[in-house]
Amino acid sequence: xxxxxxxxxxxxxxxxxxxxxxxxxxxxxxxxxxxxxxxxxxxxxxxxxxxxxxxxxxxxxxxxxxxxxxxxxxxxxxxxxxxxxxxxxxxxxxxxxxxxxxxxxxxxxxxxxxxxxxxxxxxxxxxxxxxxxxxxxxxxxxxxxxxxxxxxxxxxxxxxxxxxxxxxxxxxxxxxxxxxxxxxxxxxxxxxxxxxxxxxxxxxxxxxxxxxxxxxxxxxxxxxxxxxx
Numbered sequence: 001x002x003x004x005x006x007x008x009x010x011x012x013x014x015x016x017x018x019x020x021x022x023x024x025x026x027x028x029x030x031x032x033x034x035x036x037x038x039x040x041x042x043x044x045x046x047x048x049x050x051x052x053x054x055x056x057x058x059x060x061x062x063x064x065x066x067x068x069x070x071x072x073x074x075x076x077x078x079x080x081x082x083x084x085x086x087x088x089x090x091x092x093x094x095x096x097x098x099x100x101x102x103x104x105x106x107x108x109x110x111x112x113x114x115x116x117x118x119x120x121x122x123x124x125x126x127x128x129x130x131x132x133x134x135x136x137x138x139x140x141x142x143x144x145x146x147x148x149x150x151x152x153x154x155x156x157x158x159x160x161x162x163x164x165x166x167x168x169x170x171x172x173x174x175x176x177x178x179x180x181x182x183x184x185x186x187x188x189x190x191x192x193x194x195x196x197x198x199x200x201x202x203x204x205x206x207x208x209x210x211x212x213x214x215x216x217x218x219x220x221x222x223x224x225x226x227x228x229x
Contacts, residue, residue: 005068006033006041008182008192011061012203014041018059019201044068061203062180062194069183080111081124089116093127171199177223181208181216193219 006014010031017027024042028035045064047057088109092102099116102109119125120132167173174197182192182205191211195204206222208215 005072006037008061008065008194008205011041011045011064012194012196012205014038015059015061015064015196016201016203044071062178062182062196065182065194066180080115081119085109085111086119086125089119090125090127093120093125093132098132168198174199179216179220181211183211195220195223 010033013031014027017030022030024038025035028038031038041064042059045067046059047063085108088106089102092106093099097106099113099120103111103113103116116125120127120129168176176198178196178198180194182194184191189211190207190209193206193208193216195206196202204223204226206219208219
């Protein structure tokens with residue numbers, strides 16, 4: 001019998017039922033899943049305790065989806081930063097070669113220039129950035145298309161989540177929603193917009209065809225119109 005991973009909708013139901021005090025065994029029956037599946041889900045994808053606190057944090061569907069997708073993405077990932085590769089790149093860096101030259105001309109180096117730069121920045125390669133030929137500045141490619149305007153970050157800097165009303169933080173008032181997106185797999189254009197009401201834990205998932213702000217905005221309008229109707 002083949003095993004199917006839990007979906008975003010199933011995780012939303014798990015969160016709601018746990019909030020209502022439903023046991024793991026009963027949740028497994030309602031989802032037609034083995035109880036060990038629910039046990040593993042809660043163990044692997046629940047938030048970790050903070051500062052060795054004895055109190056466990058409640059299960060969150062959106063966080064569980066993000067953790068599961070990240071784990072799936074990194075499954076089987078093997079780093080190319082072997083000792084031999086690091087030694088070869090470092091040798092040519094000390095010979096005043098640029099990361100561009102090393103990536104394109106050195107036999108045995110099978111990584112791109114960006115990987116070499118990232119290894120230097122992350123201290124994987126013990127080489128000072130100031131010793132690079134351009135002191136860490138990368139060559140800029142000429143672009144023939146229209147460049148996207150960098151978003152204004154002043155809104156996020158001046159609107160911290162810590163400043164939200166206490167009635168929202170304490171979950172004492174209905175109407176405060178948390179929004180997120182969930183990807184099914186890499187290489188697809190569609191995804192799922194998720195909405196959770198903080199007080200009642202009501203969970204709504206809406207499929208959107210494109211991963212852009214316009215599609216997410218339409219999903220928000222759909223959620224608002226559905227609530228008002």
